[in-house]
Amino acid sequence: MTKIAILGFGIVGTGVAEVLTENAKKIALSAAEAIALKYILDIRDLSDSPFADKCVTDFSVIEQDPEVRVVVETIGGAGVAYDFTKRALLAGKSVVTSNKELVAMHGYELLAIAKAQNVNYLFEASVGGGIPIIRPISQCLAANEISEICGILNGTTNYMLTEMAAKGVPFAEALKDAQALGYAEADPTADIEGDDACRKICILGSLSFGRHIYPDEVPTEGITKVTPEDICYAKGINRKIKLLGRAIRTEDGKVAAYVAPHLVNTDSLLANVEGVHNGITVRGNAIGDVMFYGPGAGKLPTASAVVADVIDCVKHLKARKYIAWEQGGPAFSADPKTLVSQWYVRTSTDAFITESMSAIDLAPKLEEWNAECAFRLLD
Amino acid sequence: MTKIAILGFGIVGTGVAEVLTENAKKIALSAAEAIALKYILDIRDLSDSPFADKCVTDFSVIEQDPEVRVVVETIGGAGVAYDFTKRALLAGKSVVTSNKELVAMHGYELLAIAKAQNVNYLFEASVGGGIPIIRPISQCLAANEISEICGILNGTTNYMLTEMAAKGVPFAEALKDAQALGYAEADPTADIEGDDACRKICILGSLSFGRHIYPDEVPTEGITKVTPEDICYAKGINRKIKLLGRAIRTEDGKVAAYVAPHLVNTDSLLANVEGVHNGITVRGNAIGDVMFYGPGAGKLPTASAVVADVIDCVKHLKARKYIAWEQGGPAFSADPKTLVSQWYVRTSTDAFITESMSAIDLAPKLEEWNAECAFRLLD
Numbered sequence: 001m002t003k004i005a006i007l008g009f010g011i012v013g014t015g016v017a018e019v020l021t022e023n024a025k026k027i028a029l030s031a032a033e034a035i036a037l038k039y040i041l042d043i044r045d046l047s048d049s050p051f052a053d054k055c056v057t058d059f060s061v062i063e064q065d066p067e068v069r070v071v072v073e074t075i076g077g078a079g080v081a082y083d084f085t086k087r088a089l090l091a092g093k094s095v096v097t098s099n100k101e102l103v104a105m106h107g108y109e110l111l112a113i114a115k116a117q118n119v120n121y122l123f124e125a126s127v128g129g130g131i132p133i134i135r136p137i138s139q140c141l142a143a144n145e146i147s148e149i150c151g152i153l154n155g156t157t158n159y160m161l162t163e164m165a166a167k168g169v170p171f172a173e174a175l176k177d178a179q180a181l182g183y184a185e186a187d188p189t190a191d192i193e194g195d196d197a198c199r200k201i202c203i204l205g206s207l208s209f210g211r212h213i214y215p216d217e218v219p220t221e222g223i224t225k226v227t228p229e230d231i232c233y234a235k236g237i238n239r240k241i242k243l244l245g246r247a248i249r250t251e252d253g254k255v256a257a258y259v260a261p262h263l264v265n266t267d268s269l270l271a272n273v274e275g276v277h278n279g280i281t282v283r284g285n286a287i288g289d290v291m292f293y294g295p296g297a298g299k300l301p302t303a304s305a306v307v308a309d310v311i312d313c314v315k316h317l318k319a320r321k322y323i324a325w326e327q328g329g330p331a332f333s334a335d336p337k338t339l340v341s342q343w344y345v346r347t348s349t350d351a352f353i354t355e356s357m358s359a360i361d362l363a364p365k366l367e368e369w370n371a372e373c374a375f376r377l378l379d
Numbered sequence: 380m381t382k383i384a385i386l387g388f389g390i391v392g393t394g395v396a397e398v399l400t401e402n403a404k405k406i407a408l409s410a411a412e413a414i415a416l417k418y419i420l421d422i423r424d425l426s427d428s429p430f431a432d433k434c435v436t437d438f439s440v441i442e443q444d445p446e447v448r449v450v451v452e453t454i455g456g457a458g459v460a461y462d463f464t465k466r467a468l469l470a471g472k473s474v475v476t477s478n479k480e481l482v483a484m485h486g487y488e489l490l491a492i493a494k495a496q497n498v499n500y501l502f503e504a505s506v507g508g509g510i511p512i513i514r515p516i517s518q519c520l521a522a523n524e525i526s527e528i529c530g531i532l533n534g535t536t537n538y539m540l541t542e543m544a545a546k547g548v549p550f551a552e553a554l555k556d557a558q559a560l561g562y563a564e565a566d567p568t569a570d571i572e573g574d575d576a577c578r579k580i581c582i583l584g585s586l587s588f589g590r591h592i593y594p595d596e597v598p599t600e601g602i603t604k605v606t607p608e609d610i611c612y613a614k615g616i617n618r619k620i621k622l623l624g625r626a627i628r629t630e631d632g633k634v635a636a637y638v639a640p641h642l643v644n645t646d647s648l649l650a651n652v653e654g655v656h657n658g659i660t661v662r663g664n665a666i667g668d669v670m671f672y673g674p675g676a677g678k679l680p681t682a683s684a685v686v687a688d689v690i691d692c693v694k695h696l697k698a699r700k701y702i703a704w705e706q707g708g709p710a711f712s713a714d715p716k717t718l719v720s721q722w723y724v725r726t727s728t729d730a731f732i733t734e735s736m737s738a739i740d741l742a743p744k745l746e747e748w749n750a751e752c753a754f755r756l757l758d
Contacts, residue, residue: 019522019665029589030521032701124519130666132511132519140503140511142409143398143686210408269672272651286398286683287509290673293648294666304665307522319698322411 002031002314005039005062007084008075009046009055012098012125015303016072016310017051023307031311038068041084059084063091070313072306073097078105089113089121094313098125098302104199108212111324120321122309127153127200128278130301131294132308137207137282138323144284146208146249150378151280152273153200153245155296156184156191157223159276161241165231171224183276194222194243194259201245201257204280208247209255212328219336221260225373233344233351239263240271241375246336254334262378263344269293342377345369353377381410381693384418384441386463387454388425388434391477391504394682395451395689396430402686410690417447420463438463442470449692451685452476457484468492468500473692477504477681483578487591490703499700501688506532506579507657509680510673511687516586516661517702523663525587525628529757530659531652532579532624534675535563535570536602538655540620544610550603562655573601573638576624580636583659584626588634591707592626598715600639604752612723612730618642619650620754625715633713641757642723648672721756724748732756 006013020027020037028034039054039062040046046055062068071088075081078101085102088095090113097103103110103123114121124134128151137146152158159181160174169177175192178184190196198220205213223243234241242264247257264271269291273279278296283289295301312321337359344353347369354362366374385392399406399416407413418433418441419425425434441447450467454460457480464481467474469492476482481489482502493500503513507530516525531537538560539553548556554571557563569575577599584592602622613620621643626636643650648670652658657675662668674680691700716738723732726748733741745753 015665023522023524023665026524027522030517030701131669132515135519136511136515138409139691140514140687141683142690143402143406143683145402145405267651269648269651272646272648284683286394286402286679286686288674288677288680290510290671292669292671294669298667300665301667304520304522304663307665308519311521312518315701316698319695322409322694 001034001036002069002317003036003038003067004070004072004310005041005068006037006072006074007041007059008073009040009042009044010074011299012302012306013040013072013074015299016074016306019300019303019307027307027311031314033314035310035314038065059087063087068093069317070094070096070310072310073099074306075099076101078102082106085110086113089117089119092117092119094120094122096122096306096309096313098306100126100196100199100203104202104215107203107206108325108327115320115324118320120313120316122312122321122323123203124309125302125305127203128280128292129295129297130304131278131280131292131296133204133280133292134207136292137204141282141284141287144286146282146284148246148248148283149201149204149208149280150244150246151201151204152242152270152278153197153280153296154191154243155276155278156188157243158273158278159183161223161226161243162274164226164228165235165240168228170228171226192222192224194220197243197245197259201247201259205247205255205257206325206328208282209249210325211255211332212325213247213255213257213333214328217330217333218257218259220258223261226261229351230344230346230373230375234263237353238266239377240266242270244378248339250334252334254332256334256336256339258336261375263375264378344375344377346372348372380413380415381448381696382415382417382446383449383451383689384420384447385416385451385453386420386438387452388419388421388423389453390678391681391685392419392451392453394678395453395685398679398682398686406686406690410693412693414689414693417444438466442466447472448696449473449475449689451689452478453685454478455480457481461485464489465492468496468498471496471498473499475501475685475688475692477685479505479575479578479582483581483594486582486585487704487706494699494703497699499692499695501691501700501702502582503688504681504684506582507659507671508674508676509683510657510659510671510675512583512659512671513586515671516583520661520663520666523665525661525663527625527627527662528580528583528587528659529623529625530583531621531649531657532576532659532675533570533622534655534657535567536622537652537657538562540602540605540622541653543605543607544614544619547607549607550605571601571603573599573622576622576638580624580626580638584634584636585704585707587626587661588628589704590634590711591704592634592636592712593707596636596709596712598637602640605640608730609723609725609754613642616732617645618756619645621649623757627718629713631713633711635713635715635718637715640754642754643757723754723756725751727751
């Protein structure tokens with residue numbers, strides 16, 4: 001039997017405890033041994049919780065308990081989560097996380113520590129909620145040179161764009177709906193400004209291309225400028241507006257990554273990813289295009305991915321999983337402004353589609369036209 | 380460096396050799412060591428091939444060479460492939476295959492031998508060509524109780540149905556087109572009668588539900604009865620006709636599996652899987668629905684999956700992968716005739732949709748109506 005601890009008992013942490021309990025038999029079969037939850041770390045008073053007997057408030061209890069072999073970090077953010085993750089790895093414990101911010105900012109360092117300690121740092125739940133994507137890229141597509149990742153990576157904004165298209169409502173109203181349904185937080189900035197999608201494309205790009213891509217290298221535009229008129233125009237030319245994160249290998253071997261709204265063809269599979277779902281396409285030189293689709297967030301889907309990683313850690317207590325990437329930096333990142341596409345342009349009086357050109361060539365024209373927004377077309 | 384052998388140098392075998400050569404650097408990085416092709420077994424004269432120096436015609440050369448740690452079986456069928464696979468496993472070598480017929484018929488036995496020998500028997504390429512599906516089910520969804528698998532598992536028939544819908548051509552013409560393009564073989568029986576899809580749903584069902592599902596337990600209906608009129612009727616009610624393989628866990632813990640044409644909702648993702656592509660949805664109690672999409676066949680996509688398995692074998696020469704299932708049989712299989720759905724029914728003079736009922740309740744009505752065909756609706 002392997003003992004584990006959960007750090008942070010919020011929505012995902014609670015889901016992990018529930019899945020571990022409810023599917024215990026299946027999980028023990030998959031891991032070839034039982035998995036027992038020994039501690040839950042939270043600063044809140046959890047004495048009313050069914051898991052009250054497992055609660056601790058001092059991380060060092062977990063850190064110093066040699067029985068705990070796997071730590072689940074569902075705290076979020078890059079503050080205390082960063083500290084605890086490092087300490088857990090240095091204490092020889094494997095760590096599983098759903099924390100995209102931490103992996104996007106410190107993945108290279110944390111994976112290097114895990115390697116040095118001969119333990120695992122796994123993060124399937126950090127991208128696409130429960131959709132299998134990290135493991136398929138690192139294992140199933142291991143024989144491929146990957147040339148591009150492109151995905152709908154944020155369920156909140158995809159829900160809002162779907163609502164705007166279905167009901168013709170403006171951005172502010174779609175946001176209010178999303179908040180009322182619990183899809184968007186009270187402060188929705190990370191979603192609507194594209195930061196959440198940015199962190200996810202950083203993780204997917206780092207994994208696919210082997211060098212850490214940092215969020216500040218990724219130009220990021222959210223959906224705040226998208227209007228019902230834009231969506232209506234798109235519909236007229238058989239397209240839908242979707243917020244995409246893309247990471248593309250350029251000819252010189254660098255990677256151009258960015259997040260922005262795109263007008264995608266209605267016949268494409270990505271266009272049919274609606275509501276809070278995510279869809280991620282990967283292009284490899286042997287496989288061609290594959291897509292992974294499913295719920296991009298939510299308590300149980302995310303917990304499903306976390307627990308799959310826990311099972312993998314338990315199966316690999318001796319033999320490490322080979323997930324890692326090299327240090328990145330400016331020498332390895334290309335400017336996505338050089339990427340060529342057609343553009344949808346809106347001015348105060350008009351809307352039209354341009355010829356194919358780079359963002360660099362487009363910029364002076366946008367000034368000339370006094371344009372309000374410009375979104376790329378994607379086929 | 381790990382040495383491997385390829386058995387059968389047809390389309391997939393050639394693709395494996397090409398991918399191993401072309402992506403050697405990426406593959407060595409993924410496997411953490413170089414992988415070298417030592418032998419190719421084929422009964423044909425391959426002296427003109429660039430790989431001529433590796434060719435052998437006697438399997439025992441490979442069987443008796445302790446340097447060969449992984450054997451790739453791309454012979455196909457359940458004859459000599461069965462014999463060689465058993466002998467390779469018994470000789471302590473891991474085996475990777477794209478052979479769906481062999482896994483569907485003898486998977487339980489071969490996985491048991493692999494386990495006893497502490498080697499791997501992997502078959503990612505046997506379903507969905509290069510689409511990652513076996514590993515995601517066995518690892519990424521390991522925390523889930525799976526309740527249903529449903530997929531477009533045969534690219535040839537999906538291409539034909541797509542052509543029939545797009546051009547209004549009859550079955551025979553669509554088949555001729557598919558043969559001209561190399562999507563269908565001279566003898567297309569295994570595709571159009573559903574046998575290929577049947578083998579694949581057997582493998583997916585066995586893996587998901589933990590008991591071997593044998594092809595003869597799976598009622599299988601192909602697409603030979605589908606007419607342009609059926610497709611036109613479906614279109615009028617916002618549906619498309621797709622050949623689906625389904626495996627469903629019933630309330631008593633058994634599994635009902637079958638292959639048949641269905642009228643699926645146009646808004647569903649499966650409806651948008653067109654041409655030679657495959658799409659597979661998996662429903663789990665934590666994850667909800669996820670879908671995997673991509674090229675379902677083809678030399679390089681299939682080779683991509685084979686080589687990913689080879690890499691996994693090389694990474695697991697000491698620690699086995701935990702892929703296995705128990706013996707199956709009649710005690711574990713449920714009759715899909717008990718499954719309830721609405722039906723599309725065509726008679727010589729009419730076509731209509733029935734109320735929800737089981738196939739058992741439908742049968743006497745079909746006789747009464749003198750019906751020509753009946754396909755389930757799926758939402």
